Amino acid sequence: MAKLAAAILAVSAAFFIAGCAGSSKFDDLFKPSWAFDHFAYDNQGEVVNMKLDNFSGAGFASKSKYLFGKVSVQIKLVGGDSAGTVTAFYMSSEGQFHNEFDFEFLGNKTGEPYLVQTNVYVNGVGNREQRLNLWFDPTKGFHTYSLFWNRRQVVFLVDETPVRVHSNLEHKGIPFPKDQAMGVYSSIWNADDWATQGGLVKTDWSHAPFVASYQGFEIDACAVPGEVAAADVQKQCSSGGDKRYWWDEPTVSELNVHQSHQLVWVRANHMVYDYCSDTARFPATPAECLHHRH
Ligand SMILES: *[C@@H]1O[C@H](CO)[C@@H](O)[C@H](O)[C@H]1NC(C)=O
Ligand SMILES: *[C@@H]1O[C@H](CO)[C@@H](O)[C@H](O)[C@H]1NC(C)=O
Secondary structure (H helix, E strand, O other): HHHHHHHHHHHHHHHHHHHOOOOHHHHEEEEEOOOOOOEEEEEEOOEEEEEOOOOOOOEEEEEEEEEEEEEEEEEEOOOOOOEEEEEEEEEEEEOOOOEEEEEEOOOOOOOOOOEEEEEEEEEEEEOOOOEEOOOOOOOOOOOEEEHHHHOOOEEEOOOOEEEEEOOOHHOOOOOOOOOOOOEEEEEEEEEEOOHHHHHHHOOOOOHOEEEEEEEEEEEEEEEEEOOOOOOHHHHHHHHOOOOOHHHOHHHOOOOOOHHHHHHHEEEEEOEEEEHHHHOOOOOOOOOHHHOOOO
């Protein structure tokens, strides 16, 4: 019994330590990609504020592309009336057959809860939305949103609690995103045609600017130099020999027991939509839904 407990502890410790690479300054890892005048920096550049007004949204992107690893950022979402706005934090590769892992934070009227929509694109195809509400008010303080990615799974985490796992089911003939390097992005924009209560609630521009704040930027991932050919990207970020990457360790090939329980809790108490159970939209259950344990 003690042995088992110790083993579980060791596994969680491995995952935890791995996530503590230490945060970097925004400028070390990212750069604004559009609407430079919609950025403001506090605290010697530790905190980045990105705003949406009736002229423009804004966005930033990582300077490098990555294959596998863990990417985290702390976000404080738009306070007060955020209806119609969407703030996104995501990883994406480029091109028509791109892969993408998305967190999209859908704003709401003052006092009504934000929704978190996640999605996974594989080879250019998305339509894998899940939606959850949060167990805290994401506008009152900074919370950590992370994407953890290896050859076996993509895990979406909120304050280190897994809220979604997309598993590798290639052995069932289902493609898994593992050979395209991805950039890390965030943006804020007006999406009042769909975001809040299905598009019924519009952005109230008298409440602009809408500001999302960021700090604690962490990327512990395999950076892929731009000149590496697509075919060599996997080789570049493979373990073996003296190149050993922590995300290939067996201990992080799937959730540990504690994390599995956390995911069950999130799904039972906070999930409000899962494409896997939307039979009106998908009369034939999407293939990966038949095999995913969750
Ligand atoms: C906004 O609040 C309403 C009412 O509480 C809720 O039904 C909805 O899911 C919330 N989120 C969005 C994005 O509409
Ligand atoms: C944007 O909003 C401001 C403040 O509400 C208003 O004065 C201005 O006319 C608006 N501009 C546009 C282009 O809608």
